[in-house]
Amino acid sequence: MDRRDLGKKIEYLKRRTGEPLKLMEVCGTHTAGIYKSGIRDILSPTIRLISGPGCPVCVTPASYIDKCAEYALAPAHTIMCFGDMLKVPGKDRSLSEVRAEGGRAEMIYSPFEVLERAMSEPKRMFIVAAVGFETTVPAYALLLEELIERKIENVKLLTALKSAVPAIGRICEEDDIADGFLCPGHVSVVTGSAVYEPLAARYGKPFVVAGFEAEHLTNAIFELARLSEIARDRRRDGNLRNADKAHGGLVLNLYGEAVSARGNVRAQSAMRKYFEADSVEWRGLGALDASGFYLREEYLRFDAGSRDLAPDDSMPDGCRCADVVMGRVNPVDCPLFGVSCAPGDARGPCMVSAEGACGIVYENMSAHGE
Amino acid sequence: MCVAYPGKTLSIEGRMAKVDFNGNVIDVNIGVVDVKVGDYVLVHAGCAIEAMSKEKADSILEIFEDMI
Amino acid sequence: MKENAKKITQAHGAGGRDSAELMRDVFGKHFSNNILDKLEDGAVLPWNVAARPVVSTDSFVVKPIEFRGGDIGKLSVCGTVNDLLMMGAIPKYLTCGFVLEEGLEIATLERVVASMAATARAAGVLIVAGDTKVIESSAKANEGGGGLLIGASGIGSLRDGATPSASNARPGDAVVVSGNLGDHHACILSARMGIENDIASDCAILRETTDSLLDNGIDVHVMRDVTRGGLGTVLNEIAALSDVTVELSEIDIPVNAGVAAFCGVMGLDPLYMGNEGKMIAIVPKEQAARAVNLMRATDTGRNARVIGEILLPSERDRNLVAMKTKVGGTRRINALFGEGLPRIC
Numbered sequence: 001m002d003r004r005d006l007g008k009k010i011e012y013l014k015r016r017t018g019e020p021l022k023l024m025e026v027c028g029t030h031t032a033g034i035y036k037s038g039i040r041d042i043l044s045p046t047i048r049l050i051s052g053p054g055c056p057v058c059v060t061p062a063s064y065i066d067k068c069a070e071y072a073l074a075p076a077h078t079i080m081c082f083g084d085m086l087k088v089p090g091k092d093r094s095l096s097e098v099r100a101e102g103g104r105a106e107m108i109y110s111p112f113e114v115l116e117r118a119m120s121e122p123k124r125m126f127i128v129a130a131v132g133f134e135t136t137v138p139a140y141a142l143l144l145e146e147l148i149e150r151k152i153e154n155v156k157l158l159t160a161l162k163s164a165v166p167a168i169g170r171i172c173e174e175d176d177i178a179d180g181f182l183c184p185g186h187v188s189v190v191t192g193s194a195v196y197e198p199l200a201a202r203y204g205k206p207f208v209v210a211g212f213e214a215e216h217l218t219n220a221i222f223e224l225a226r227l228s229e230i231a232r233d234r235r236r237d238g239n240l241r242n243a244d245k246a247h248g249g250l251v252l253n254l255y256g257e258a259v260s261a262r263g264n265v266r267a268q269s270a271m272r273k274y275f276e277a278d279s280v281e282w283r284g285l286g287a288l289d290a291s292g293f294y295l296r297e298e299y300l301r302f303d304a305g306s307r308d309l310a311p312d313d314s315m316p317d318g319c320r321c322a323d324v325v326m327g328r329v330n331p332v333d334c335p336l337f338g339v340s341c342a343p344g345d346a347r348g349p350c351m352v353s354a355e356g357a358c359g360i361v362y363e364n365m366s367a368h369g370e
Numbered sequence: 371m372c373v374a375y376p377g378k379t380l381s382i383e384g385r386m387a388k389v390d391f392n393g394n395v396i397d398v399n400i401g402v403v404d405v406k407v408g409d410y411v412l413v414h415a416g417c418a419i420e421a422m423s424k425e426k427a428d429s430i431l432e433i434f435e436d437m438i
Numbered sequence: 439m440k441e442n443a444k445k446i447t448q449a450h451g452a453g454g455r456d457s458a459e460l461m462r463d464v465f466g467k468h469f470s471n472n473i474l475d476k477l478e479d480g481a482v483l484p485w486n487v488a489a490r491p492v493v494s495t496d497s498f499v500v501k502p503i504e505f506r507g508g509d510i511g512k513l514s515v516c517g518t519v520n521d522l523l524m525m526g527a528i529p530k531y532l533t534c535g536f537v538l539e540e541g542l543e544i545a546t547l548e549r550v551v552a553s554m555a556a557t558a559r560a561a562g563v564l565i566v567a568g569d570t571k572v573i574e575s576s577a578k579a580n581e582g583g584g585g586l587l588i589g590a591s592g593i594g595s596l597r598d599g600a601t602p603s604a605s606n607a608r609p610g611d612a613v614v615v616s617g618n619l620g621d622h623h624a625c626i627l628s629a630r631m632g633i634e635n636d637i638a639s640d641c642a643i644l645r646e647t648t649d650s651l652l653d654n655g656i657d658v659h660v661m662r663d664v665t666r667g668g669l670g671t672v673l674n675e676i677a678a679l680s681d682v683t684v685e686l687s688e689i690d691i692p693v694n695a696g697v698a699a700f701c702g703v704m705g706l707d708p709l710y711m712g713n714e715g716k717m718i719a720i721v722p723k724e725q726a727a728r729a730v731n732l733m734r735a736t737d738t739g740r741n742a743r744v745i746g747e748i749l750l751p752s753e754r755d756r757n758l759v760a761m762k763t764k765v766g767g768t769r770r771i772n773a774l775f776g777e778g779l780p781r782i783c
Contacts, residue, residue, distance in 0.1 A: 010765060029373060036707075038767020082415070083779030107779060109631055109704065110416020112399055132415075135372035139417035142385070142401040186372040189412060189420050213432040214765050257426035258374075258412050264420055267402040343775045364770045373705040373781065392699030395634040413703070431702075 006215060009222040016044040021228050023047065023221065024177065024327050026168055027184030028055035029212060031357060035364040037214035039221065047225055050177075050327040051357035053167045054184055056131045057084050058325065058349040058356045059283050060160045063310040064131075065090030067158060071127045071304065072103035079105040080114050081129035088352050111143045118155045127304050130157040133164045135186040137293055138267040141274045144295075144302060156304035159294060161275070165195050166291035167282060172203045177327045180206040180228035182220055185255045190271075192263025193253040200250040204235045211255045220254050227252065274299055281311040283325060283349055316341075321348035324357050331358040338362060374414035376427035379405050389413060445584070446542040451572025464548050465568060468555040473566045481566035483531060489595040492527035494518055498588040502629050503550065507621075507638030508714070510588055511554030516641050516714055517665070518592040519561045523648045524661040524717065526600030532558060533567040534590045539575045541584040550586065561643040563592065600652055606659040607680035611748040612726035614719045616647055616733055617741035619669055620697045620711030628700065637696050642715030647739040650732045651719060658729075660720035667774040668710040670759065672718065674773040677757040686746035686761040686771065705781040710774040720748060 025031055031051045034040055040049060053059055065088055072079040072095060079095065086096045086107060095105040108114065111128055118126045130140050140157060147155055164187045171177055183196055188209045196207035206227035210220030231250055253259050271293065280292025295303045315321060319341070320334035331337050331350065341347040343359050350358035377391035382400065389398040389411060398413050403421040405411055410427035411418035422430075449456040466475070473481045498514040508516075514534065522529040534554070538547065558565050575584065621640040628635050644663065651658050660680070662672050669691075677684050693701075693708045701708050715738055721729045726744050733739030752758055759771040 027372075036763070036769055037765055038761075038763030038769045039765055041767035041769075042765065082781060084781040086779060110397075110399075112397070112416050133372065135374065135414050135419060136417075138402050138419060139399065139415050142399045142417060145401065146385075146399075184372070186374045186412075186414060186419070189374070211430060213430070214763065215432050218765050257422060257430045258376075258420045264402060266404075267419060270402050363772050363775070373703075375699070375702040377699075377703075391703050393635050393637070393696035394628070394700045394703060396703065 006218060010042060010218060013047065013218070013222055013225070014042050014044055016046050016225065018046060018229075019232075020046045020048065021179045021225055022050055022177070023180050023182060023224050023228065024050050024052045024171065025182040026052035026054045026164060027182070027187065028058075028356070028360075029186070030054070030182055030184065030210065030217065031360050033212045033214070033217055035360055037217055039214070039218055043221075047221070049221070050330070051324070051360070052171060052327055053282060053285060053325045054133075054164065055350070055356050056133055056160075056162065057088055057352060058321070059162060060088070060131055060349070061281070061283070061309060061311065062090045064158070064160045065095065067305065067309060068095055068105070068127070068129050069093065069098045069103065071158070072098045072105045073101070076123060077104065077125045077127060078117070079103075079127050079129055080108050080111075080117070081105060082109075082131070083107050085129055085131065089346065111139050112146065114143070114155055115146055115150070115152065118152050119150075122154055124154060126155045128155065128157045130159045130161060133162055133184070133187050134190045134271075137161055137271045137275060138190060138264070141270040144274045144299060145270070147302065156302050157295065157306070158304040159306040160309075161293035162280060162282070163277060163291045163293065165191060166288045167285060168196075169199055170285050170288055171326060172199055172205065174326070178205070179232060180208070180224045182224055183207050183209045185209060185211050185259065188253075188255065188259045188263070190264050190267050192261050193251055193259055194261040195263075196251045204231055204250070206231050206250040206252065209253045209255045209259050211257070216254065223252055223254060283315075283322060285325065316347040319348040321350045321358070324350050331361040334358070372414050374412050374419060376410050376412050376422065376430050378424075378427075379407055379409050379411055382407060387411075387418070389418070444544055446538045446540055446544060446547065446572055448540060448572055450538070451570065457570070460544075460570065464544065464551050465570070468548075468551045469565045469568065471564050471566070473564060474568070481531070481533075483566065485530065487595060489598065491593055492522055492525045492596050493591065493593050494521040494525070495589070495591040496521065498590065500626060501585070503546070503586050505629050505639055506625055506636070508641035509550050509553050510586060511550035511552075512557045513641050513714055514588040514590045515554055515557040515561060515563070516643050518590040519563060520644050520663045520717070522592050522594040523644055524602065524663055526597050526602045526652065526658070526661070527594035528597055529561060529563045529592055529594040529645075531566045532563050532590055532592045534565060534588055535568065536570045537587040537589075538570060538572050539585040540572060541575050542586055543584060546584070547586065557643065561645055597652060600658070602658045602661045604660055604662060604676050605679040607676050607682050607720045607748045608659060609682060609748055609750045610723055611659055611720045612723045612744050613673070613684065613686070613746040613748065614721060614726060614729055614733065614742055615664070615669070615692065615745050616644070616717045616719070616739040618692045618694045618697065619664065619713060619716065620693060620701065620708040622714040623668075623711035624697045624700045627704070633700070635696060635700065637694070637700065640713055640715035642738045644715065644717050644738050646736040647717065647733050650736050650739070651729055654728075654732055656719075656721055656725050656729045656732065658719050658721055660718070662718050664713045664716045664718060666712045668708070668712060669718070670709040670771045671773040673759045673771065674757070676720070677759050680748075681751055681757060683749040683752045683755075683757065684746060684759040685749055686759070688761050688763045688769070690743055690745045692741050692743060709771060723747065
């Protein structure tokens with residue numbers, strides 16, 4: 001990218017006037033990247049960035065953590081999970097605390113690490129805490145392929161896998177939440193950028209797929225602001241009825257290094273082979289059709305009870321995580337925020353994760369105010 | 371939503387490859403990408419989710435000259 | 439007994455013949471000096487304390503116990519001695535307590551002890567008292583057992599006129615870091631996660647660097663080694679203790695390219711990665727360039743550079759640590775929360 005060009009874009013973002021714009025970054029890694037880069041700080045007050053439901057940990061129910069804890073404490077069982085999951089509280093404790101009680105929860109970087117562990121201790125059952133969005137699902141599909149080929153029987157998956165696209169669709173249904181969407185870069189690597197076309201056509205709003213470095217994010221926010229203005233004008237002109245024409249050019253892929261229109265077709269077919277999409281409950285968004293991935297019937301012997309988890313209705317009194325996930329309120333508008341809910345002692349899911357909107361805002365509240 | 375990082379494929383054995391991330395060599399499953407030795411891959415949680423050229427990998431990382 | 443002699447057993451901690459053998463063949467052999475060799479219950483130090491004595495104590499737990507660039511023995515001396523140095527003290531004596539797990543290879547123990555002795559010699563300190571206990575192995579099946587923990591204390595005397603303190607940072611000071619961040623943390627995590635690389639721990643005695651600053655008349659307001667919790671955590675401590683604001687510059691934060699890639703893959707931030715041979719010095723701005731040059735002339739300060747400055751406490755957030763970013767925004771830098779684990783999201 002041309003540096004001078006970027007300088008001009010930064011100037012525009014600083015000085016933009018006119019009608020306020022609300023732009024949603026769906027992906028938690030984007031939220032974190034935006035804070036790290038300090039971009040929020042330079043944006044004109046007419047551009048507001050809001051965070052969406054893009055943190056797998058935040059949308060994972062407490063009953064899931066409790067089930068993991070149960071397995072970690074069961075004789076001859078070990079939970080294998082990503083570092084992110086260890087400190088997420090369940091109903092009354094986190095896996096980190098369960099470990100202190102003698103439970104077995106091992107941190108992994110990659111699901112494939114379970115293969116060697118399972119072969120070295122064939123009498124122990126290894127439960128993979130399989131959380132994630134489209135980006136991570138292919139890894140679990142490939143893990144299953146290895147398990148079957150190597151005839152490893154002492155590994156099961158406890159899945160809480162979600163599809164980001166239906167969640168974005170759900171948010172689009174409420175017209176006043178966001179004027180445009182910054183789409184998750186690494187989810188889009190797998191799904192392809194074309195998955196946003198139907199949404200753009202239906203709602204007449206722009207979708208920009210972006211990378212994660214400061215320059216990429218700055219450029220993407222500039223383009224999204226520009227497209228959001230165009231889209232708003234078109235919607236007002238009544239072109240919405242004439243959606244096919246109106247949505248032309250509203251999906252912009254700025255992460256072409258890794259994202260194609262069709263996505264990774266091999267990854268998609270590996271996912272389809274082992275998993276089926278079905279309705280799943282999201283914290284804050286309710287049950288969404290085809291937004292969860294579950295093991296197909298013929299592979300259920302590898303499932304550790306993923307469909308039997310109780311839906312999560314036990315949000316703490318006053319907690320506004322549900323509205324935060326929807327982008328309806330800012331984290332600071334929640335009465336618990338910073339009062340009885342903070343990263344060290346989180347009440348709601350959005351405060352728990354390094355990627356949760358509340359946690360990120362809390363960690364980054366600057367002298368300039370939020 | 372997900373951390374992923376590009377690296378260079380050093381060697382391939384079946385579905386697994388050794389991938390070099392600026393001196394850090396990690397075993398990566400390449401079951402859903404088409405790569406040969408020398409190609410770059412974008413890796414998330416030990417799984418290559420896309421293959422790409424060196425130029426694209428560099429562009430993802432946005433190399434800053436002052437970060438030596 | 440021959441086979442067992444190669445590994446630590448409960449007998450080595452029982453105070454009988456096996457204990458005596460271990461004392462003689464491992465600890466005595468490497469740590470030998472006039473004070474320790476007397477084998478008394480306490481060390482009588484030939485030291486007329488004129489200046490104020492400075493004491494520091496630390497415990498060391500690391501897996502693996504031997505890693506590229508060091509081991510737990512070297513680490514224990516570096517950690518304890520560096521803490522004294524950061525106070526402006528001249529380190530003199532160390533004591534150490536070893537807690538050995540059953541099953542520890544005696545050859546491993548001897549390597550650790552020898553490395554500890556060599557590091558102490560290089561740092562100019564004497565190990566004057568020690569103790570050993572043996573505990574049952576706490577290891578989980580996959581971790582192999584045979585661990586080793588070290589507790590160490592150090593004592594030294596405060597240099598004349600030197601009063602660096604974490605509460606002495608003043609508006610107008612510059613923040614200087616002695617080199618690249620995150621090497622130790624990346625090295626240990628790589629070993630634990632089976633990632634091949636050539637990242638070595640930066641584990642080192644910082645004496646040459648601190649001596650160079652103090653001997654050459656730099657008015658050092660604060661010195662801190664940047665250990666657990668990383669730069670972000672250390673600067674937050676200083677900001678609170680000195681009641682100031684700290685402003686860093688993102689492009690000036692030095693990180694080795696391999697460590698940066700490691701952090702990228704693992705979702706970690708070099709600002710929160712632990713180091714064992716890095717320090718920050720906070721000095722008056724007009725002395726900053728000279729301080730950097732002095733540090734760069736030492737082995738442990740070769741990549742020294744100014745990374746930020748100390749400002750008056752800001753109105754809204756008195757002890758903010760912030761960083762000017764590449765795109766011209768500001769990022770708040772908090773103390774590390776939690777454990778700094780690799781993450782996928």
